[in-house]
Amino acid sequence: MxxxxxxxSSESGVSQVDSAHEKINQNTVQNSMSSQEFLRHRGPITSTAAVVGTRKVVTGAYDGAVALFDLDNGGISLLGYHTHLVNQVTVDSMSGNWAASCSSDYTIHLWDLKGGERKKILRGHADDVEDFIFVDDATGISASRDQRIFIWDLHSGAIKQVLDAHEKDVLSLAYNDGLLYSSGDDKTLRVWDVASGDLINTIGPFDLETDTCAIDPVHNRIVVGCDDGIVRIFDVKSGTPVFEIAAHSSGIKKVAVSKTGDILSAAYDQRIIIWSGSTLEKKLELENVMHKWERSFSFSADGSTIFAGTFDGTLLEWDTLTGKLLNEARADGxxxxxxxxxxxxxxxxxxxxxxxxxxxxxxxxxxxxxxxxxxxxxxxxxxxxxxxxxxxxxxxxxxxxxxxxxxxxxxxxxxxxxxxxxxxxxxxxxxxxxxxxxxxxxxxxxxxxxxxxxxxxxxxxxxxxxxxxxxxxxxxxxxxxxxxxxxxxxxxxxxxxxxxxxxxxxxxxxxxxxxxxxxxxxxxxxxxxxxxxxxxxxxxxxxxxxxxxxxxxxxxxxxxxxxxxxxxxxxxxxxxxxxxxxxxxxxxxxxxxxxxxxxxxxxxxxxxxxxxxxxxxxxxxxxxxxxxxxxxxxxxxxxxxxxx
Incomplete structure (x- = not known):
């Protein structure tokens, strides 16, 4: 013990041991966030997505905001708000011109990153939208706690297909070469043919929930992070098990795959680990930051850095070769x-x-x-x-x-x-x-x-x-x-x-x-x-x-x-x-x-x-x-x- x-806290807001107690008047704001200027997110950052070919990162958070960090100049711009918290953001990997944010307001917003404005709102889900992916410039796919997956026509905003085989909330999506992979609270990984909408394979159920999945196109594998701390890896075509990594002592909240096939796993045991894509052995562990949020991790487009959001509304950046923290953007303590x-x-x-x-x-x-x-x-x-x-x-x-x-x-x-x-x-x-x-x-x-x-x-x-x-x-x-x-x-x-x-x-x-x-x-x-x-x-x-x-x-x-x-x-x-x-x-x-x-x-x-x-x-x-x-x-x- x-x-x-x-x-x-002292009156200046600086943490001190045995300093005078801070007394706050009724109806006053206690910290530096009383300003009406958008200096950083005012809620935990749930998701990060790098913009291809730039040092910019799109973020979404529990304050309902979608923002664009510019790591070259340290700036941040507010793209706009949802009417409820943001669960996931993603950037199209083809041009890097478009971003999508999905929210507990049951909608997906499409953002023009060049113009810095919202272009379209996709409506149709009946519960929190948890994930979204771009298939191409005309097609997107969303997953929701209403247990459904929608395939969207992004030009018209219409729902092209509804995939509804999951028995509980759908939380995570991954796409590769015409196949969609989905996981969620029914403890299964499901494989779909996007063109036909057919369910072609169901893997599981596992013993515990599968909150997160990712595609490894380099090695033709699907990677699943599970609540028992195990990273489970399957063949991307057949769905047969390939390997299990006893990665963590607590639930895994995020897996991601780099362009070289290395696997990132982030879990509630406070550890962020990179696993070699070729040997599946531990490669390195990221320098720990106490206030990181495990669900928000992502690789940069070139794989050289790793991004994550924090409970403080700030953006973290690590070097993938050393695991050292490079930067915390918009931190005020x-x-x-x-x-x-x-x-x-x-x-x-x-x-x-x-x-x-x-x-x-x-x-x-x-x-x-x-x-x-x-x-x-x-x-x-x-x-x-x-x-x-x-x-x-x-x-x-x-x-x-x-x-x-x-x-x-x-x-x-x-x-x-x-x-x-x-x-x-x-x-x-x-x-x-x-x-x-x-x-x-x-x-x-x-x-x-x-x-x-x-x-x-x-x-x-x-x-x-x-x-x-x-x-x-x-x-x-x-x-x-x-x-x-x-x-x-x-x-x-x-x-x-x-x-x-x-x-x-x-x-x-x-x-x-x-x-x-x-x-x-x-x-x-x-x-x-x-x-x-x-x-x-x-x-x-x-x-x-x-x-x-x-x-x-x-x-x-x-x-x-x-x-x-x-x-x-x-x-x-x-x-x-x-x-x-x-x-x-x-x-x-x-x-x-x-x-x-x-x-x-x-x-x-x-x-x-x-x-x-x-x-x-x-x-x-x-x-x-x-x-x-x-x-x-x-x-x-x-x-x-x-x-x-």
């Missing part, structure tokens, strides 16, 4: 306050975590709201997805993308006595803190590995038990009994004892379950999913009480306001109030990006958003009681009226 002081989670005590003390790795304190009451101290661990800023505070408001735990759990004591509004532990179970997604006898202030931690860890307040692992096959998205503890419930990316939801015995399964969801919550009595649980439904279960019996369809926008967060009132946040900034007695559903847009979490805070309810805001809601009234912001994410959206 590691004990250390943590870094706090601050990152983006895209909030992932909030936790609050009954007395109004709140703690937030965000993509920028800062832990921020805030205070809420009926009449006011404002920021307090902010801090990050001395091991460095790292995206944090999880935070919890005990009921007394004296103990805080946070969890990070680099698998580390951080614990603090809370004294006079300041986080002190930092403890740190690497759990080694992949990124940490959620934390709940126990109050039950014998488990006081034990943190139950939801891990990417599918396990739930129980960690003592001294930051020692007490237990770590398997619950799900996929990543654990949320974990909640019964208000009285030594029982918990967790939900997973594999669509399962289970209850268990504190010592890890599975006691119940809750069936009904058909897609990723993003969040689960107990009612105050502990008699019922509510869950929300990418299947667009809110489901209510009897906790003890495991029976489904109600299933409520809430439209066609994916649901992210859920919280009981009372035994009969449930609030749901969606990925579009919508807050949905559901009366379980009458069935009445009320909707209100309170943010410009997804509602990442909901938490009770005394008589109020707090809602965090990826747009950099925290809203306080009075469950008895409509509207936002208080709003505080740490940044403005989308420069195309008008300023919101301040809420006192």
């Amino acid at each position: 590691k004990h250390s002081d943590s870094s706090r 601050e990152g983006n306050a895209c909030f992932n989670r909030v936790a609050a005590s009954p007395t109004g003390t709140a703690v937030t975590v965000a993509d920028d790795g800062w832990i921020r304190m805030a205070e809420f009451s009926d009449g006011s709201a404002g920021w307090g101290d902010r801090i990050f661990p001395t091991s460095g800023r790292m995206l944090m997805n999880a935070v919890a505070i005990d009921t007394t408001g004296k103990f805080v735990a946070t969890g990070a993308h680099d698998q580390k759990l951080h614990m603090y004591d809370l004294e006079d509004g300041q986080l002190v006595n930092h403890r740190e532990k690497s759990l080694g179970e992949g990124p940490i997604n959620f934390i709940d803190i126990a109050t039950q006898e014998g488990y006081e202030d034990n943190a139950f931690v939801a891990c990417y590995s599918g396990r739930v860890a129980c960690v003592t307040p001294e930051c020692e692992i007490r237990a770590c038990f398997p619950v799900h096959e996929g990543a654990v998205k949320s974990v909640r503890l019964h208000p009285v009994k030594k029982l918990g419930v967790s939900c997973s990316a594999d669509g399962s939801m289970s209850s268990w004892t504190f010592d890890g015995k599975i006691i119940g399964q809750y069936l009904g969801h058909t897609a990723i379950i993003n969040d689960v919550a107990f009612s105050y009595s502990g008699k019922r649980i509510a869950s929300v999913s990418r299947d667009f439904t809110l489901k209510i279960y009897d906790f003890a019996e495991g029976t489904l009480i109600d299933s409520i369809s809430l439209g066609r926008r994916s649901l992210k967060s859920v919280c009981f306001a009372s035994e009969d009132i449930v609030f749901v946040g969606d990925y579009w900034g919508g807050l949905i109030r559901v009366d379980l007695t009458t069935g009445e559903v009320q909707r209100e847009k309170i943010a410009d990006n997804g509602i990442s979490s909901l938490a009770g805070c005394g008589e109020l309810m707090l809602a965090t958003s990826y747009d950099g805001s925290v809203c306080a809601i009075d469950p008895k009234q409509k509207g936002v009681a208080h709003r505080i912001e740490a940044m403005k994410q989308n420069l195309s959206v008008p300023e919101r009226e301040e809420v006192a």
